[in-house]
Amino acid sequence: MNTIQNDTIIALATSSGVGAIAVIRLSGEDAIKIVNQHFQSKFGNKDLTTVKSHTIHLGNIIDNTRIIDEVLVSVFKNPNSYTGENVVEINCHGSVYIQQEILQLFLKNGVRNANGGEFTLRAFLNGKMDLSQAEAVADLISSNSAASHQVALQQMRGGFRSEIEKLREQLLNFASLIELELDFAEEDVEFADRTAFTKLVNEISAVLKQLIDSFALGNVLKNxxxxxxxxxxxxxxxxxxxxxxxxxxxxxxxxxxxxxxxxxxxxxxxxxxxxxxxxxxxxxxxxxxxxxxxxxxxxxxxxxxxxxxxxxxxxxxxxxxxxxxxxxxxxxxxxxxxxxxxxxxxxxxxxxxxxxxxxxxxxxAKNKTGINELISTLTQLANKGALSNNETIVSNSRHFEALNNAYTSIKEIQQSIDLNVSTDLFAIDIRQALFYLGEITGEVTTEDLLGNIFANFCIGK
CATH class of the missing domain: 3.40.50.300 (P-loop containing nucleotide triphosphate hydrolases)
Known part of the structure; x- marks a missing residue:
């Protein structure tokens, strides 16, 4: 599952059932070419493969000479699309019959039904977003309040990723110097400034603790x-x-x-x-x-x-x-x-x-007197100060677990420094901390991890 497939996938991007309109999404190297074969423009013989990216075109979806529906087709060319691939979105009328006719037309012509979350998985694998942002997409879809929406939106925009990347980059720089010292162990040379390294580890510890503590708020705002x-x-x-x-x-x-x-x-x-x-x-x-x-x-x-x-x-x-x-x-x-x-x-x-x-x-309660005072007290208990100040708030239990593991490794590094333990021993803890931080953003992944995350996504996203 963690390899990018070049086939073209299709799914209904809007809710199933009858509506005013429905959106059918395709993604893949041949997505534009395949749709073009069944698109008849209202304005001349327009070729979708030669139009500019991020443009919308009015026409009919046809099966040979039969018109299925009058549609608007949006074209997004790689790499500037949601998935990083060629993407086409077909806005058709919301009849279930029309939706199925269009879906079946493309399925008969070499397109595959998308798995749950496969569009977002491709976006992750193509470097359009990191893993924490991909997970935020699912949280954004399922958000049912302004607070849960704001937390998910902030994460999807990369606020959390920025925090983690900064910590990981700083730690990685020192880890490189520590590894260099191990290569020259016989010369007893120190490349990493121990004072600066101690300061960095203390700063990382404080930031991790703040992120971990934010989970108490983030979890209740989300759920x-x-x-x-x-x-x-x-x-x-x-x-x-x-x-x-x-x-x-x-x-x-x-x-x-x-x-x-x-x-x-x-x-x-x-x-x-x-x-x-x-x-x-x-x-x-x-x-x-x-x-x-x-x-x-x-x-x-x-x-x-x-x-x-x-x-x-x-x-x-x-x-x-x-x-x-x-x-x-x-x-x-x-x-x-x-x-x-x-x-x-x-x-x-x-x-x-x-x-x-x-x-x-x-x-x-019977006369409904004093209810407003109770509601006012409840809003005070939901401390939204961090949310109002746009602070990074952790709401994902997987991130919480990884942060806790990274924090444990950092505390062990601090203890090793205090005890003047040899470099080769606490280098292991540095690698562990880097591993756990990388798990959050997806720099460290496994097929099982990706499978578990994207299995809960809805089809079409």
Whole structure:
């Protein structure tokens, strides 16, 4: 899979199904020539093989003398195309019949169906983008919020690649000098300035740590911030979920134990996706099904980045006890305590709660009062400062793993320098660090790695 094939591939680049228009894409050395054989220009005998690159032409796609459809054909000549090969995009009418007729016409004339992600794979293999940018293409297609879109777009434009290439180039220069020292080991000559090398390793360590730490933000911006809504039965968890979503998503009932399973839905607030999980009420029960639901509640708390802990306003006497019990059970978890059914409280009680508890939200999910305050608190928790400042944010788990491995190698180099270990020993760690950094951008690849990455791409991209 990691060798460039010269055959011409074809795929529907737009979603399958009926639409106003559809786009069919071809790529390969003979793409323009093959399309030209079945293209009849509206303006004279135009030859697509001789037109300028990046031009659009109106005409008919024909099968012998039969007109299949009137189309717009876009021509992109190598190397200035998405794949680095000759590329043709046919804009036809969105009838499924027309789409299939055009696809079948070219498949009968020596063109092959593209595999998932094969256009982007060819772009990578032809040097049009590095591997991190190729992966960002898939993230861009699947982005469902402004934040995930911005992270993917920044990576696709090469922001992350620039950071990695700079680190790798600097480290590679010193690695060359270290290797040179090994060649002249008997002469006991030092080509690499140890002070400058130590400074560089410290700088690389700091940058890697910053990129690794950014994954916590990047991952949730990409996949959504998981928030578990927990509490005893009948505290209003399902009502709160419905109020946040502004729809009747979860069943609301006065009967305890109505929610037996976790109900999950997504809400986008100020460009960030939040995945709210309404869980089964926590209580002692003999009901087998409800017990399973409660066990799932605990599992969802473990997975959540934030826990919304709902407490019934009629039970504020046990407020501190409930807060303490949950925090003792999940000391590392961010927990936001919410007193629901605020209509049961008088002004003095509300004032007292606000005085005694600084990090508390009082609301009525049923009456939808205090919901805006909760939403405002959620947006503050989604720290988008790095995103707003255009800092490089890591959102890909493969990159995160490679960065961690590179960071481990760099820390071992630092330790070797501190212990004055001989050059030949820490040269191994330098090679390892270079290897892991190269894995991110695709300078170091395997067929299995490429297969795994591009297997999840959609056909036509």
């Amino acid at each position: 959504g911030i998981p928030i578990a809504i927990v509490g005893e039965p009948n505290v209003g968890k399902s009502t709160l979920l419905n109020a946040l979503l502004n729809e009747e998503r979860a069943i609301v009932s006065d009967i305890a134990g109505t929610t037996r399973d976790a109900i999950e839905d997504e809400l986008i607030i100020e460009g960030v996706a939040y995945r709210f999980i309404d869980t089964a009420g926590i209580r002692a029960t003999k009901d087998v099904v409800e017990s399973i639901g409660i066990q799932k509640t605990f599992e969802n708390i473990e997975k959540a980045q934030l826990v919304l802990h709902l407490i019934d306003a009629s039970k504020i006497d046990s407020l501190q006890q409930q807060i303490t019990e949950l925090k003792e059970k999940y000391p590392a978890k961010k927990i936001l305590t919410i007193v629901n059914k605020a209509d049961l409280l008088d002004n003095n009680q509300i004032t007292e709660l606000n005085t005694n508890y600084t990090d508390l939200i009082i609301l009525s």
